[in-house]
Amino acid sequence: MQKDLLKMDDLSKEEILDILNLADQLKYEQKHGIEHHHLKGKSLGMIFEKSSTRTRVSFEVGMYQLGGNALFLSNKDLQIGRGEPIQDTARVLSRFLDGIMIRTYSQEDIEVLAKNSSIPIINGLTDEEHPCQVLADLMTIREYKNILEGLNVAFIGDGNNMANSLMVGCLKVGMNFSIASPENYTANEKYLNRAKEIAEKENVKFTKTTSPLEAAKNADVIITDVWASMGQEKEQLARIKAFNGFQVNDNLMSVAKNDAIVLHCLPAHREEEITTKVLEEHSSEIFDESENRLHAQKAVLVKLMK
Ligand code: CP
Ligand code: NVA
Numbered sequence: 001m002q003k004d005l006l007k008m009d010d011l012s013k014e015e016i017l018d019i020l021n022l023a024d025q026l027k028y029e030q031k032h033g034i035e036h037h038h039l040k041g042k043s044l045g046m047i048f049e050k051s052s053t054r055t056r057v058s059f060e061v062g063m064y065q066l067g068g069n070a071l072f073l074s075n076k077d078l079q080i081g082r083g084e085p086i087q088d089t090a091r092v093l094s095r096f097l098d099g100i101m102i103r104t105y106s107q108e109d110i111e112v113l114a115k116n117s118s119i120p121i122i123n124g125l126t127d128e129e130h131p132c133q134v135l136a137d138l139m140t141i142r143e144y145k146n147i148l149e150g151l152n153v154a155f156i157g158d159g160n161n162m163a164n165s166l167m168v169g170c171l172k173v174g175m176n177f178s179i180a181s182p183e184n185y186t187a188n189e190k191y192l193n194r195a196k197e198i199a200e201k202e203n204v205k206f207t208k209t210t211s212p213l214e215a216a217k218n219a220d221v222i223i224t225d226v227w228a229s230m231g232q233e234k235e236q237l238a239r240i241k242a243f244n245g246f247q248v249n250d251n252l253m254s255v256a257k258n259d260a261i262v263l264h265c266l267p268a269h270r271e272e273e274i275t276t277k278v279l280e281e282h283s284s285e286i287f288d289e290s291e292n293r294l295h296a297q298k299a300v301l302v303k304l305m306k
Helices: 013-031 055-065 084-096 108-114 129-147 161-172 191-200 214-215 233-242 276-281 283-305
Strands: 043-048 069-074 099-103 121-123 152-156 175-180 206-209 221-224 262-265
Touching: 013 129, 013 161, 013 283, 043 055, 043 084, 055 099, 055 283, 084 108, 084 191, 099 108, 099 161, 099 175, 108 121, 108 129, 121 129, 121 283, 129 161, 129 221, 129 262, 129 283, 152 161, 161 175, 161 191, 175 214, 191 206, 262 276, 262 283, 276 283
Parallel strands: 043 069, 043 099, 099 121, 152 175, 152 221, 175 206, 221 262
Antiparallel strands: none
């Protein structure tokens, strides 16, 4: 494994599967009260420049369950917020901590942080990627479908951080992937090209379309995310217009397989990217997906920090 988890592509297929297997084991142990203090005495710093419910709580509780502790570091309180360079922050925090989870805007910032830190850096969401969420998604899909290889995944919506990490992660583990986004909101070329490359290598199908129904046809898994991500609040109204027709609703579900599952990283905007009806009908998968953030991230923490 590399020192850091900055993007989904930092993990090979084998490493992804290794993390999922460890996550399953840790989930079993936690449910059965079997102690697993793999990170006794270790500290994780959690830097947040954006809001969070799931990421913050799952990392903090995860570290506690692993016998270590976690520090919530808001950029409003850190000197970073007053202009201290990331390079210096990285070198200082490396002296105190055993790992850092960071949620921020720019992917480049976490790369600079990683380059200047001697401890593992974990991406807890940037504008470009959300690898921890995708590990939880893969774990959830495997729980419901028993396998990953050969399944058809459809992502309906914005070509954003979730779409980028999902394309890489799903294709790498041998799933077919289709993405439907409005013309001006597709994933960027870098990720689309990488997706094509991985699909070719893994001998799976990758489709990019502007038709949600085409993408969802015969899908085993339907995934969506908000139309306006954190940092895009001002674009909310324009995006609601542009994403008209890209809702996960009964009509879309009718072309997927009968036993298709639905995932959403949450928070969801009901009646925008997903109807309340579909969300509630698939709430068991969606909230298992949320819970699995805890287990999947504990596996990442153990792999990187033990
Ligand atoms: N899915 C997710 O990352 O949720 P939070 O923004 O609440 O952390
Ligand atoms: N795409 C969303 C994901 C939130 C977990 C955002 O970046 O706001």
